Every structure is written in C-alpha cells, then in structure tokens.
Amino acid sequence: MRVSLGVTLQVQNAAGLEIWTKEFIKALGNIDKENEYIIFDYFWRDFEQRKKMAFLPKQNNFSLYLKKAPRPIITYFEDHKISIIERWLEKKNIDIFHSTGYFLPYLRKIKAITTIHGLDFEEMDAYWYKEPWYRNVPIYVKRADSIIAVSEYVKASLMRYYKIPQQKICVAYPGVGEEFIRIKDKTKLNNFSKRFSIPSPYILTVATSVERKNLKRVLESYYRIKKLNPGLKLVIVGNKKSIQMPLVSEIEKMDLKNQVYFPGYIGPTDLVYFYNLAEVFLFPSLYEGFGLPVLEAMACGCPVITSNISALPEVVGDAAILVNPYSVEEISTAMEKVLTNKTLRLELAEKGLKRAREFSWKKNARETLELYKKVLQ
Structure with a gap:
C-alpha cells in the first residue's frame, strides 16, 4: 500500500x-x-x-x-x-x-x-x-x-x-506529545524558572489568536481576581506579534502592564515546564475541534479550567472545571475557587493525569x- x-x-x-x-x-x-x-x-x-x-x-x-x-x-x-x-x-x-x-x-x-x-x-x-x-x-x-x-x-x-x-x-x-509529563524534580523546575525569569505564582494560558482564544475575557477575569491575589501574574504563551500587540491597550487600561508576561512562542521541550510551574491552566476558548493544550496541561499535572462548549468537555471529561467562556464572572469565580483550594487543585491534577493517559x-x-x-x- x-x-x-x-x-x-x-x-x-x-x-x-x-x-x-x-x-x-x-x-x-x-x-x-x-x-x-x-x-x-x-x-x-x-x-x-x-x-x-x-x-x-x-x-x-x-x-x-x-x-x-x-x-x-x-x-x-x-x-x-x-x-x-x-x-x-x-x-x-x-x-x-x-x-x-x-x-x-x-x-x-x-x-x-x-x-x-x-x-x-x-x-x-x-x-x-x-x-x-x-x-x-x-x-x-x-x-x-x-x-x-x-x-x-x-x-x-x-x-x-x-x-x-x-x-x-x-x-x-x-x-499528547511525549514531551508533556509531570516533572517532579524541584531543582530542574527552579533552574528553568530562573533562566526564563518566570514570575511566580502565575496563571497560564496558551493562544494562537486573541479572538477565538478569548484573551480579552481572560484579561478581564484575571483583573477581577488580581485584587484578591496581588502577587499573582498572568502568563500568555504565543506569538508576540499576533497575541501581545492586540492586547496592549487593554492591558494599559486595566493597569496590568507589569502583571502580564508574554514569553513568546515556546516549543514543547520548554512549554512542559510552563505547564508544570503554573498554578492553573486557563483555556476558555470560544471554539475547539479538539483542544490539544488542555490535554498537554493535564498530562503535566496542571489543574485545568476550560470552556463548556465545543469539543472541550468531551476531551477533559470530569478532570477539569468547565465554565461559560462568555461569562467573565463565571471564569473569575472558577479561578478563585481553584487558587484558594489546595485540595481541589491536587484532585484536578490527579484526574487530569489519569484522563491524559486515555489519549x-x-x-x-x-x-x-x-x-x-x-x-x-
């Protein structure tokens, strides 16, 4: 053949x-x-x-x-x-x-x-x-x-x-790519964090476009919970030209200039560290035919919050918190819930690891x- x-x-x-x-x-x-x-x-x-x-x-x-x-x-x-x-x-x-x-x-x-x-x-x-x-x-x-x-x-x-x-x-x-695993070596994680100057603690999202990946609502949701979590940063991974530039005015309006970190495009061998170091992976996309990033995050043991529409519920099963991606209130409430409940974070991490193994x-x-x-x- x-x-x-x-x-x-x-x-x-x-x-x-x-x-x-x-x-x-x-x-x-x-x-x-x-x-x-x-x-x-x-x-x-x-x-x-x-x-x-x-x-x-x-x-x-x-x-x-x-x-x-x-x-x-x-x-x-x-x-x-x-x-x-x-x-x-x-x-x-x-x-x-x-x-x-x-x-x-x-x-x-x-x-x-x-x-x-x-x-x-x-x-x-x-x-x-x-x-x-x-x-x-x-x-x-x-x-x-x-x-x-x-x-x-x-x-x-x-x-x-x-x-x-x-x-x-x-x-x-x-x-899910074989690079995406849970890293238990704290020294490796700390060294990587220093090399990239990654702010900690942080919420992570990965995006290829501002609109479909719902980044403006991600910013608004982060802005809401920032008041209760002053040290918390937001990391947005993706091409700087298509991701960072359209958000500059929004970030300035919300006075988040030094709170949102854009590392640019990150390949799999480095992205695995970003997932492992994050407090939570936030992915309220407006549409996904599948949604590889949520699978990558789960494979790394990172708690996931994602949309309750398109294929995302099918992919995550019961291993993530599902939200209405059009509701800033619902997204921010879910973020606060995960960030303030260590037991919930551990539960989501374990469920995510188990779910990722099914793919x-x-x-x-x-x-x-x-x-x-x-x-x-």
Missing part, C-alpha cells in the same frame, strides 16, 4: 495543525515499517526554507515529494475539477491520498481521505472567517471516500452542516491504518 500524506509546510512556528501532523506522522512511522508513505506538498514561496520544515521519519518506507508550484493557482484548478495533483501522484503509484487538513484535490483514480480538525468557520460568525477558502470545505468532504474527525463533536458538526452520512466519518482522537498517538495511528485498509477493500 502506498499512501500520500498531504501536508501544509509552514515557515512560522508550529501551531495546532502542524503539531497534529508531526505527531501523527511520527506515530505512523513507529507502528508501520511495511507500507510506503510519501509526504506531499506543493508551494512556490520560500521553497527551500519550507522544505527544511518537513518532518520525515528516518526509515526506508517514508519519503518526501514536493512540487514547486503556486499554491493558489493549483488549488483553484483543483477546486474547479481540473486535475493536476493526481497526475503528479500517479507517477508515484499512490493508492490513497490522505489530506492531514481539509483540502482534497480532484481525484478520480486515487482513494481520498481528509482529516477535519473543526468547523469553527461554520459555527462562528466572525470577520476572520470571511476568506474564500472556507467556502470550499464542503467540496472537499464530499470528494472524500472517508473522513477522519478529531472528535465526536466534529463528527456531529460534519453531519449537521454538510449532511455527511455517519458511516463515512471515523473519529480518531489525537494523543495516545499510537492508538490514533493504528485506527488510521485500519481505515486505510478498509478504504482499499
């Missing part, structure tokens, strides 16, 4: 989709040494730089296949049933094309699978979802022979918005491999 894994190589730091893709490919390589996997992408800009960003397992059954071609033009042709990508893939004798995120080319001979990570662009009426690309997702899911949804919530959304038959959708939960990339890869076999039958 020869499978082409359609990826989207980026120049910037890895976020949700890029992390999912890398971990999935790594897990697939760990369990399958027989079938052949060709990691495929096409683009024009920053070709050599993006090429270096590709993750490729160091084993004989994995290879890289990149085409230097303008993505918008090729995608336009494919969206209008002018097949170019299939001709490229036929040269590699591909049996299945698996898109790791949404886009599917027009394929007539090769079987097609796409992974859908969420339908926030359907559920949220927001200005940042006005790009034409989102309108083409219904085309891609209808082209697929099978669809992988990252949660039952996403599966239900696919059925609701696009009338996709239930039997066409397979749910395969993501796992595995190895299991995800096995379920996907079974789906490949089923599609070819």
Whole structure:
C-alpha cells in the first residue's frame, strides 16, 4: 500500500495543525515499517526554507515529494475539477491520498481521505472567517471516500452542516506529545524558572489568536481576581506579534502592564515546564475541534479550567472545571475557587493525569491504518 500524506509546510512556528501532523506522522512511522508513505506538498514561496520544515521519519518506507508550484493557482484548478495533483501522484503509484487538513484535490483514480480538525468557520460568525477558502470545505468532504474527525463533536458538526452520512466519518482522537509529563524534580523546575525569569505564582494560558482564544475575557477575569491575589501574574504563551500587540491597550487600561508576561512562542521541550510551574491552566476558548493544550496541561499535572462548549468537555471529561467562556464572572469565580483550594487543585491534577493517559498517538495511528485498509477493500 502506498499512501500520500498531504501536508501544509509552514515557515512560522508550529501551531495546532502542524503539531497534529508531526505527531501523527511520527506515530505512523513507529507502528508501520511495511507500507510506503510519501509526504506531499506543493508551494512556490520560500521553497527551500519550507522544505527544511518537513518532518520525515528516518526509515526506508517514508519519503518526501514536493512540487514547486503556486499554491493558489493549483488549488483553484483543483477546486474547479481540473486535475493536476493526481497526475503528479500517479507517477508515484499512490493508492490513497490522505489530506492531514481539509483540502482534497480532484481525484478520480486515487482513494481520498481528509482529516477535519473543526468547523469553527461554520459555527462562528466572525470577520476572520470571511476568506474564500472556507467556502470550499464542503467540496472537499464530499470528494472524500472517508473522513477522519478529531472528535465526536466534529463528527456531529460534519453531519449537521454538510449532511455527511455517519458511516463515512471515523473519529480518531489525537494523543499528547511525549514531551508533556509531570516533572517532579524541584531543582530542574527552579533552574528553568530562573533562566526564563518566570514570575511566580502565575496563571497560564496558551493562544494562537486573541479572538477565538478569548484573551480579552481572560484579561478581564484575571483583573477581577488580581485584587484578591496581588502577587499573582498572568502568563500568555504565543506569538508576540499576533497575541501581545492586540492586547496592549487593554492591558494599559486595566493597569496590568507589569502583571502580564508574554514569553513568546515556546516549543514543547520548554512549554512542559510552563505547564508544570503554573498554578492553573486557563483555556476558555470560544471554539475547539479538539483542544490539544488542555490535554498537554493535564498530562503535566496542571489543574485545568476550560470552556463548556465545543469539543472541550468531551476531551477533559470530569478532570477539569468547565465554565461559560462568555461569562467573565463565571471564569473569575472558577479561578478563585481553584487558587484558594489546595485540595481541589491536587484532585484536578490527579484526574487530569489519569484522563491524559486515555489519549495516545499510537492508538490514533493504528485506527488510521485500519481505515486505510478498509478504504482499499
């Protein structure tokens, strides 16, 4: 069996989709040494730089296949049933094309699978979802022979918005990266804290956007409890340009200039320390198709407060405190409850560790491999 894994190589730091893709490919390589996997992408800009960003397992059954071609033009042709990508893939004798995120080319001979990570662009009426690309997702899911949804919530959304038959959708939960563990060595934690000049104690949140990650309400909630916890800081991990800049005026209005810490983008090997050192992980996102950060926090034994909407309740089970993400009062009350109750913090930490163990990339890869076999039958 020869499978082409359609990826989207980026120049910037890895976020949700890029992390999912890398971990999935790594897990697939760990369990399958027989079938052949060709990691495929096409683009024009920053070709050599993006090429270096590709993750490729160091084993004989994995290879890289990149085409230097303008993505918008090729995608336009494919969206209008002018097949170019299939001709490229036929040269590699591909049996299945698996898109790791949404886009599917027009394929007539090769079987097609796409992974859908969420339908926030359907559920949220927001200005940042006005790009034409989102309108083409219904085309891609209808082209697929099978669809992988990252949660039952996403599966239900696919059925609701696009009338996709239930039997066409397979749910395969993501796992948690092996870097995310509970660190018990206090010396290691203290040394890391000094190296990064991390303020302590602190509430942690991780974000890729101000709007969907609900950062303005995070600030408002923190401002409310700050009066009762004068030494408490707020740490917001994420790209400074997209996260810090839009919040500057809000921070100044609330007089929180020296209370909110922006360390910038943090990779997994360092992020694990941020989770371990935090008093609580706050993630009142307005939408998540899955929500990898809550899983990472739980795997590190960090108490979690998150939203009671989208896929987040499905992911955390009873191992976190759920709040209405649109209610600043509810978010701040939950924060105060966790911060003032050590027994509750310990209980949430233990429940989180147990819950995180239920999610595995190895299991995800096995379920996907079974789906490949089923599609070819």
